[in-house]
Amino acid sequence: MMRVALLSLPLVVLVAGCTVSPAHPGTQAALPPARQSQTIAPASGTAQQVDVGAPPLAQWWRAFGSAKLDALVETALAHNEDLATAEANLRQAQEQARATAGGQGPQADLNYQVQRARVSNALQTPLADQSINLYTLHTAQVTVAYPLDLFGEGRNHVRSARAAAEVAAHRLDAARITAISNLVQAAIQYAALDAQAEATRKAIADNRALVAMLERRRALGDVGLSDVTAQQTVLANAEAALPPLERQRAHQAGLILSLLGRPAGSPLPPLPAMTDLHLPADLPVALPSDVVAHRPDVQAAAAQVRGAAADVGAAMAARLPSITLSGQAGGSATHFADMFASGNPFFSLIGGITQPLFHSGQLLHQKHAADAALDAAKAQYRAAALQAFLDVDDALSGLRTDAAALDAATRADDAASRTLVMTRRQMELGAVGSFALLNASSAASQAAVQRIQATAARLTDTVALFQACGTPVTGK
Known part of the structure; x- marks a missing residue:
C-alpha cells in the first residue's frame, strides 16, 4: 500500500496544479467621450490652460506657489492620523496575505x-x-x-487575501489624496475667512467714521436723527457679521490642526494668506481611461472584484x-x-x-453567496468609475463658472469702491443725502466679500480637479 501511494504521488501533484475558479472577471466601465483641451481665460484673475492627457503633477500643491502651504503638506504627510491608520491597515492586510499563503505549504x-x-x-x-x-x-x-490543493481552494484563498492587501494599498493612496486635498482646501478657506474678516473690520471702521460724521452734521442741523440712526443700523449689521466669520475661521483652524495630527487649540503653524496663493496656470487633466487606470478608489474597487472572484473559486473547490x-x-x-x-x-x-457528500446545502449556498458578492463588487466598480467621471466633470464645470463669477465680482467690487469714494465726497459737500451713502457703503462691503469668496472658489475647485483626477500624492 505504501509503495502504491508513493508511485501515485507525482500524478496527484500534477492534478493538484488545476485550479477551479470563474473566468477572469471583467472590470470594464463605459468611458465618456474624451474632453478637448481648453483655456479658461477670464477678464480678471489668472488664465488656466486645461491640458487633457498631460502628465499629472506628482506634487500638485506646489503649483499654488506658497512655501507655507508646502510646509503644511509635508507636515501632514508625516503626522496625519488617517494616513497612519491606512498605513497600519495596509501592513495588516499584507501580513494576513503572507499568513494565508504560508497556510498552504x-x-x-x-x-x-x-x-x-x-x-x-x-x-x-x-x-x-x-x-x-x-x-x-x-x-x-x-x-x-x-x-x-487539488482544485485550488487554498490558492484562491491566497489570491483573495492578496487582493485585500491590494485594496488596502489603493486605499492608502486615496487617503493621501483626500487628506492633502482637505488640508489645502482648509487652508484656502481659512485664508478667505481671514480676508473676509479683515474686509468686515474695514467696513466697521468706515461705518463708524460715517456715524461720527453724521453726528457732527446733525449737531450743525444739516441732517436729522433718522439719518444718524440709519447709519448706526448699518454699523450694527456690519459688527454682527464679524463674529460668525471669526467662528468659522476658528473651526478651520481646528480642522487644519487635526489634519496635521495636532490637537485643536494648539499654536497654528504659519498659514498662507489669500495673497500668497496663486492659481496654477496649467491644469493637467487625465483622460477617462487614465482616470479608471490610476484613480485609487477605482483601482481599489477593481481589486475587490478580483478578490470576490477568488472567493467564488474557493467556494467551488470546497465542493470537490x-x-x-x-x-x-x-x-x-x-x-x-x-x-x-x-x-x-x-x-x-x-x-x-x-x-463532500451531504452538508444540508451549506456548500451550495456558500457558492451562491460568493457569486452574489462578486456581482456586488462588479457593480461597485462601475459605480466608482461613474463617480470618478462625475467628479472630474463637476470640477471642470466649477472652474468655468467660478471664472465667470470672479469676473462679475471683480467688476462689482471695483465699481462699488469707486461709488463709495465719490458718494462720500458728495456727502461731505452736501450734494447727496445720507441714504445714498448708506447704499454705497453697504454695496461696497458686500462686493468686497463676494470678490474674496469668488477667488477662494476658483482655488478650491482647482484642488477638487486635482483630487478628481486621482493625481498621486508623493513627497513624504
Missing part, C-alpha cells in the same frame, strides 16, 4: 509529552514488562502535514475532493534517554482523500 510540529500512569492489576499494562503497573512514558515526535498527506516520526520509552534507542522509534505515513 507544509506544516511541521515538534511535540514532547511525558505521562505518569498506573494500570490496574485487572488490566494489561502497555509495557513489555507485564509486571510493571506504575510507569512514566516519554514520547517525542515530529508531525508533518501537507494539504494537496481534497487530499491531505501527513506523517509522524518519533520515539517513546519509559526513560528519556531511551526514546530513540533500538526498537523505540516509530513512524507513520497517512494519506487521505475527502469528498
Whole structure:
C-alpha cells in the first residue's frame, strides 16, 4: 500500500496544479467621450490652460506657489492620523496575505509529552514488562502535514487575501489624496475667512467714521436723527457679521490642526494668506481611461472584484475532493534517554482523500453567496468609475463658472469702491443725502466679500480637479 501511494504521488501533484475558479472577471466601465483641451481665460484673475492627457503633477500643491502651504503638506504627510491608520491597515492586510499563503505549504510540529500512569492489576499494562503497573512514558515526535490543493481552494484563498492587501494599498493612496486635498482646501478657506474678516473690520471702521460724521452734521442741523440712526443700523449689521466669520475661521483652524495630527487649540503653524496663493496656470487633466487606470478608489474597487472572484473559486473547490498527506516520526520509552534507542522509534505515513457528500446545502449556498458578492463588487466598480467621471466633470464645470463669477465680482467690487469714494465726497459737500451713502457703503462691503469668496472658489475647485483626477500624492 505504501509503495502504491508513493508511485501515485507525482500524478496527484500534477492534478493538484488545476485550479477551479470563474473566468477572469471583467472590470470594464463605459468611458465618456474624451474632453478637448481648453483655456479658461477670464477678464480678471489668472488664465488656466486645461491640458487633457498631460502628465499629472506628482506634487500638485506646489503649483499654488506658497512655501507655507508646502510646509503644511509635508507636515501632514508625516503626522496625519488617517494616513497612519491606512498605513497600519495596509501592513495588516499584507501580513494576513503572507499568513494565508504560508497556510498552504507544509506544516511541521515538534511535540514532547511525558505521562505518569498506573494500570490496574485487572488490566494489561502497555509495557513489555507485564509486571510493571506504575510507569512514566516519554514520547517525542515530529508531525508533518501537507494539504494537496487539488482544485485550488487554498490558492484562491491566497489570491483573495492578496487582493485585500491590494485594496488596502489603493486605499492608502486615496487617503493621501483626500487628506492633502482637505488640508489645502482648509487652508484656502481659512485664508478667505481671514480676508473676509479683515474686509468686515474695514467696513466697521468706515461705518463708524460715517456715524461720527453724521453726528457732527446733525449737531450743525444739516441732517436729522433718522439719518444718524440709519447709519448706526448699518454699523450694527456690519459688527454682527464679524463674529460668525471669526467662528468659522476658528473651526478651520481646528480642522487644519487635526489634519496635521495636532490637537485643536494648539499654536497654528504659519498659514498662507489669500495673497500668497496663486492659481496654477496649467491644469493637467487625465483622460477617462487614465482616470479608471490610476484613480485609487477605482483601482481599489477593481481589486475587490478580483478578490470576490477568488472567493467564488474557493467556494467551488470546497465542493470537490481534497487530499491531505501527513506523517509522524518519533520515539517513546519509559526513560528519556531511551526514546530513540533500538526498537523505540516509530513512524507513520497517512494519506487521505475527502469528498463532500451531504452538508444540508451549506456548500451550495456558500457558492451562491460568493457569486452574489462578486456581482456586488462588479457593480461597485462601475459605480466608482461613474463617480470618478462625475467628479472630474463637476470640477471642470466649477472652474468655468467660478471664472465667470470672479469676473462679475471683480467688476462689482471695483465699481462699488469707486461709488463709495465719490458718494462720500458728495456727502461731505452736501450734494447727496445720507441714504445714498448708506447704499454705497453697504454695496461696497458686500462686493468686497463676494470678490474674496469668488477667488477662494476658483482655488478650491482647482484642488477638487486635482483630487478628481486621482493625481498621486508623493513627497513624504
